[in-house]
Amino acid sequence: MPLSSRRRRAGFTLIELLVVISIIALLMGMLLPAVQQVREAANRASCQNNLKQIGLAMRLYEYDHKTLPPSRYSAQGATWAVLIFPYMEQASLFQSWDLNRSYYGQQDVARLSALTNYFCPTRRRPNTAPGFSISGDVDSTGPANGPQVPGALSDYAACVGSTGMFT
Numbered sequence: 001m002p003l004s005s006r007r008r009r010a011g012f013t014l015i016e017l018l019v020v021i022s023i024i025a026l027l028m029g030m031l032l033p034a035v036q037q038v039r040e041a042a043n044r045a046s047c048q049n050n051l052k053q054i055g056l057a058m059r060l061y062e063y064d065h066k067t068l069p070p071s072r073y074s075a076q077g078a079t080w081a082v083l084i085f086p087y088m089e090q091a092s093l094f095q096s097w098d099l100n101r102s103y104y105g106q107q108d109v110a111r112l113s114a115l116t117n118y119f120c121p122t123r124r125r126p127n128t129a130p131g132f133s134i135s136g137d138v139d140s141t142g143p144a145n146g147p148q149v150p151g152a153l154s155d156y157a158a159c160v161g162s163t164g165m166f167t
Contacts, residue, residue, distance in 0.1 A: 040122065047120040054117065054156060057087035071158055076102035080158050081118060088117060103151065111151045118154035 012020075061069050061084050069080040078097055085094035096110040103111065 043121040049119065050117045051156070053088060054084070057084040060064060060084075060087040073099055074102070076104065078103070081154060081156075089114070114132065114152040115154075118152075118156060120155040123155050 002114070058068060069083040071076075072079050073083060078099055082094065082097055084099075085091065091112055093115075096107055096113075098106065098110075
């Protein structure tokens with residue numbers, strides 16, 4: 001028997017290994033965009049659910065108060081986002097707000113509590129940077145270079161309309 005026929009191959013050649021690696025890379029390249037599309041579809045559904053929850057809270061506020069919430073409660077007071085807390089299962093957070101005080105006089109727990117429902121997951125998460133506003137939040141009734149007062153952010157806003165801020 002010839003010597004070459006008795007010898008068995010012990011492993012893969014370099015070419016075979018490169019072909020397998022390239023096939024795996026090709027499959028991964030086809031799979032990753034599909035995973036990203038599924039993730040984005042889930043984020044879009046979550047964002048739509050957040051908007052639905054905010055809309056329902058606005059509707060419940062309107063049912064109780066016979067008017068939609070104002071964009072602001074007072075000149076530097078709570079916004080519509082705070083006023084609908086009780087209708088978004090955030091009654092304890094709403095109780096931490098003193099509606100008679102300005103935004104700058106609120107407790108830190110009231111000002112810095114970021115709600116998941118106020119963030120679109122495609123854009124950012126509540127507990128990631130930037131989680132709080134840091135520039136432009138200076139009390140306009142105080143000195144122009146007064147202290148910066150951080151506050152929780154949101155990805156959603158409301159239109160003031162043509163009647164003004166407090167109506």
